[in-house]
Amino acid sequence: MGHCDTVTTIVNPTGSMNVLSSHEVSKLQDTSKTGLYTLFRQCALAVLNCESEKDNAHELMAEHEDFDIRIIQEPRGLKLELINAPACAFVNKKLILGVKENLFSVLRDILYVFSEMEEQGLFELNEPRDVTNLVFEILRHARAFIPKQPPNIVVCWGGHSIGREEYLYTKVVGYQMGLRGLDICTGCGPGAMKGPMKGAYIGHAKQRISKGRFIGLTEPGIIAAESPNPIVNELVIMPDIEKRLEAFVRLGHGIVVFPGGPGTAEEILYILGVMLHDKNRKIPFPLVFTGPKNAAEYFQRIDEFIGATLGKEAQALYEIIIDDPAAVAETMKSGLDKVTRFRRASKDAYYFNWELTIERSFQETFEPTHESMAALTLTHDMPPSELAANLRRAMSGIVAGNIKESGIKTIQQHGPFRLSGEPELMQRIDELLSSFVAQHRMKLPGSHYEPCYVIDN
Known part of the structure; x- marks a missing residue:
């Protein structure tokens, strides 16, 4: 595994998405082959690694194998916990706003395209x-x-x-x-x-x-x-x-x-x-x-x-x-x-x-x-x-x-x-x-x- 600075923190959402159902959270945290966790983690890491010039997805995943992302669901909304995220996405340990917006775009699209629409059979x-x-x-x-x-x-x-x-x-x-x-x-x-x-x-x-x-x-x-x-x-x-x-x-x-x-x-x-x-x-x-x-x-x-x-x-x-x-x-x-x-x-x-x-x-x-x-x-x-x-x-x-x-x-x-x-x-x-x-x-x-x-x- 490669060595680089990392940050562990909790971030609040931007945009209109601030609430998830327990069903949606369970899908994003499902680490089985049929779950969305692997896809969500991969896309989120790519957004956080925005300054990288690597062009090999396998190498990127291996370099940051200790990266994790978790959904924190609260009565007043959701938060994301980023664990060992690439430090290049932060300034003074605060997530760069543009990166933050793109991170929640990932959450939006992963849920909508690969969860809601798939369950409705719209991929057939x-x-x-x-x-x-x-x-x-x-x-x-x-x-x-x-x-x-x-x-x-x-x-x-x-x-x-x-x-x-x-x-x-x-x-x-x-x-x-x-x-x-x-x-x-x-x-x-x-x-x-x-x-x-x-x-x-x-x-x-x-x-x-x-x-x-x-x-x-x-x-x-x-x-x-x-x-x-x-x-x-x-x-x-x-x-x-x-x-x-x-x-x-x-x-x-x-x-x-x-x-x-x-x-x-x-x-x-x-x-x-x-x-x-x-x-x-x-x-x-x-x-x-x-x-x-x-x-x-x-x-x-x-x-x-x-x-x-x-x-x-x-x-x-x-x-x-x-x-x-x-x-x-x-x-x-x-x-x-x-x-x-x-x-x-x-x-x-x-x-x-x-x-x-x-x-x-x-x-x-x-x-x-x-x-x-x-x-x-x-x-x-x-x-x-x-x-x-x-x-x-x-x-x-x-x-x-x-x-x-x-x-x-x-x-x-x-x-x-x-x-x-x-x-x-x-x-x-x-x-x-x-x-x-x-x-x-x-x-x-x-x-x-x-x-x-x-x-x-």
Whole structure:
């Protein structure tokens, strides 16, 4: 076990949650395999460990194996007892307010999503509309909707293990967007998820915007590897990666993609696969790929891969802007103006993209196992949207093998995942992933990477 300063204390809640039933408390304290304790502890530790740059969930859990969290239920409300919590979350032994808010967001979402909704059978979802309604209910419960506010939420995707130059670039892009009054939504972790928020925060301050939104969307399998950064002021935990991705495109109004690894490739394949649907052709959704000059080759490889797998129609859905933060912000602001006009004309909600059609292949929960990864159909004769869905699943499996605790354990027990398919396509996948490894986009810079996958050409 690693050694670091810890704090043991009791904290009072923030927000509206201040009472739990005895049934809810027992669920959160149930340490059995079917209980919520393990999930609650893992997510809470990730929030408290917000300054960490580790990207291995298993290592984080092992380093803080003596951490515990307990519910104290009193007649006048609840409290949380934190035992051996990371000291970085405290100042003068008082929990940092932003960390405290995110901690109780964990409590809110764990209870609502994994207790109340599961007991009502709402996870047995057979229709795409049911899944969308579930995503809506989770976001509404988290108070993520501001009904009358025109579209201004920009989703920022990108790697958690980017280099210093790329990180600074994300901050400048965020700053330019903040100057234009745009809010930021990311996966809430470090790197390209943190930089845009920090930059936009300064931009908002200069424009005297006091209620800027910095929304973090995560899920239990990845939160420990990508702990919520301290800028996040609205944290929402979705049940799995598929609902997390849908929340991004339903809540957000445009997307900026920075350099990243397989997780970023998964996100790109998701949005392209969704937008390739015939019913989505007329829906404006600004999508920009951007990075500093040294990222030009990265995006060239991404663009070539998309062209070779999904075709020119997919390439037409995005714009690549290199080393020009102001142009990125202006392009996004102009795109959001189009989104506003479209939503107004179609009478769609500003706060939730109901018009977007998302097929079941992009909503079904994909559990990465050796069997499910090997069974993926990867050939050029598939419709582009279906190929995008399976390529997305392949990247999701690699992300799991890289940083999710369950995926890491699976790889340790049974060896790397195997991917097979059409030789030419497999070669292109291999080349793309190899470029990620060479550029240290699979792990934090300086750490050794052991591939969790094998490509059968």
